[in-house]
Amino acid sequence: MPEATAALAELGPSAKVLAGGQSLVPVLAMRLAAPAHLVDINGLGELDTVVADAGGVTVGALARHSRVEHDAAANRTQPLLAQALRLVAHPTIRNRGTTVGSLAHADPAGEMTTVLALCGGSVTAASTDGRRVIAAADFFLGPLESALRPDELATHAYFPALPRRSGSAFVEIARRNGDYALCGVGAIAELDELGVVRSLRCGYLSVSDTPLVLDLTREWEAGEGTVATRARDGVDPQSDLHATADYRRHLAGVLTVRAARQAISAARQAVGAA
Amino acid sequence: MTEPTEQRESLHEVKLTVNGGTRSATVTARRTLSDFLRHDLGLTGTHVGCEHGVCGACTVLLDDAPVRSCLIFAVSVSGQRVTTVEGLAGEPEAGRPSGLSPVQQAFHECHALQCGFCTPGFLTTVTACLAANPAPTRDQAVEMIAGNLCRCTGYQNIVDAVLRAAELQSAEVQGRQK
Numbered sequence: 091m092p093e094a095t096a097a098l099a100e101l102g103p104s105a106k107v108l109a110g111g112q113s114l115v116p117v118l119a120m121r122l123a124a125p126a127h128l129v130d131i132n133g134l135g136e137l138d139t140v141v142a143d144a145g146g147v148t149v150g151a152l153a154r155h156s157r158v159e160h161d162a163a164a165n166r167t168q169p170l171l172a173q174a175l176r177l178v179a180h181p182t183i184r185n186r187g188t189t190v191g192s193l194a195h196a197d198p199a200g201e202m203t204t205v206l207a208l209c210g211g212s213v214t215a216a217s218t219d220g221r222r223v224i225a226a227a228d229f230f231l232g233p234l235e236s237a238l239r240p241d242e243l244a245t246h247a248y249f250p251a252l253p254r255r256s257g258s259a260f261v262e263i264a265r266r267n268g269d270y271a272l273c274g275v276g277a278i279a280e281l282d283e284l285g286v287v288r289s290l291r292c293g294y295l296s297v298s299d300t301p302l303v304l305d306l307t308r309e310w311e312a313g314e315g316t317v318a319t320r321a322r323d324g325v326d327p328q329s330d331l332h333a334t335a336d337y338r339r340h341l342a343g344v345l346t347v348r349a350a351r352q353a354i355s356a357a358r359q360a361v362g363a364a
Numbered sequence: 365m366t367e368p369t370e371q372r373e374s375l376h377e378v379k380l381t382v383n384g385g386t387r388s389a390t391v392t393a394r395r396t397l398s399d400f401l402r403h404d405l406g407l408t409g410t411h412v413g414c415e416h417g418v419c420g421a422c423t424v425l426l427d428d429a430p431v432r433s434c435l436i437f438a439v440s441v442s443g444q445r446v447t448t449v450e451g452l453a454g455e456p457e458a459g460r461p462s463g464l465s466p467v468q469q470a471f472h473e474c475h476a477l478q479c480g481f482c483t484p485g486f487l488t489t490v491t492a493c494l495a496a497n498p499a500p501t502r503d504q505a506v507e508m509i510a511g512n513l514c515r516c517t518g519y520q521n522i523v524d525a526v527l528r529a530a531e532l533q534s535a536e537v538q539g540r541q542k
Contacts (some may be wrong), residue, residue, distance in 0.1 A: 108437075111435050115435040130437070
């Protein structure tokens with residue numbers, strides 16, 4: 091790893107880090123970017139790690155999506171990981187693409203960016219100057235733009251554990267199986283001692299420039315209609331070839347209610363099982 | 365001004381175990397695995413469709429897991445094991461007179477290809493998926509091939525072939541146990 095950070099320090103903005111390459115290589119193939127150098131980290135076996143403890147899940151920069159998706163301990167700790175990962179492209183892409191790489195790519199249509207923002211995680215970046223931990227709220231600056239400096243390597247991502255008495259869900263609508271979502275919503279619901287929803291938070295993809303998180307606890311008390319209205323008002327989608335902004339906004343309302351119901355149902359099950 | 369890159373690009377020796385044999389060639393770092401297989405090793409069974417990871421025609425098995433060979437640089441996987449479509453068939457033998465693998469035999473029987481361009485990617489993908497799930501439901505069979513595009517068949521015969529391949533494979537396994 092010192093070799094990788096030294097290379098990044100020397101090459102600066104002319105270099106890009108190559109991990110799984112499932113986003114970067116298509117960008118190169120379509121000539122949308124032409125970095126003079128790629129720093130390939132596929133040899134850094136020490137970054138191929140998924141570690142779950144009581145606090146959360148730490149994913150190393152070389153852990154492929156498929157490994158994270160199928161790590162039983164990681165998904166007991168934070169079920170949003172597998173719930174979202176099964177929607178990341180196709181299994182063949184997940185065999186190569188890395189979870190930390192998709193965070194560094196900072197695509198607002200990416201599922202894992204939304205998961206990191208929703209569960210309040212962080213990214214650890216290393217450079218020849220040392221390490222720093224960047225909170226999700228500070229990490230995503232814009233479409234395909236993260237807070238990583240050109241000389242920094244994202245080495246780990248940390249996904250905090252799902253709180254007790256909580257449930258999660260992740261739903262999305264895409265034109266084709268495995269394609270980019272027109273809109274996606276992740277939800278975390280927490281129940282109080284009486285089984286009443288104490289907290290409901292939703293994270294969004296494909297409807298804002300950076301992963302959007304809304305606290306819908308008060309709206310849930312008012313009813314599903316209020317939740318859907320708040321979601322439609324809260325998102326800021328763009329029209330493109332695949333869907334109009336209005337349609338994406340409509341989906342945000344529908345999917346928010348769907349995700350919220352599923353997350354609350356999962357929370358009830360968790361409480362029942364405990 | 366950017367200098368012409370060809371003169372200063374460094375070369376790397378890439379050594380792979382391909383379909384059981386050791387193969388190597390000296391290539392630039394920008395050589396994709398798909399081009400490495402086709403141009404440097406002459407294994408033209410792996411087809412290159414979209415060149416950006418969407419169509420699935422270039423799918424090969426890397427240490428038994430299906431991956432898009434057009435999205436991987438050969439130098440990144442030096443030392444690893446690759447299975448291409450050429451590695452699926454074997455010599456004719458008892459219980460497998462054509463030498464075709466169960467997946468290939470099933471594609472043949474079910475007419476699961478027309479022009480054949482996408483077929484290598486389907487064959488490698490389905491081979492790996494059936495190794496992980498030897499008895500898929502029809503829905504699971506659809507899911508298995510969801511990442512591969514075919515512009516001819518309409519997919520129905522390919523789904524049939526996945527299920528037929530599972531039957532053939534399970535018959536082979538039972539035959540061996542007898």
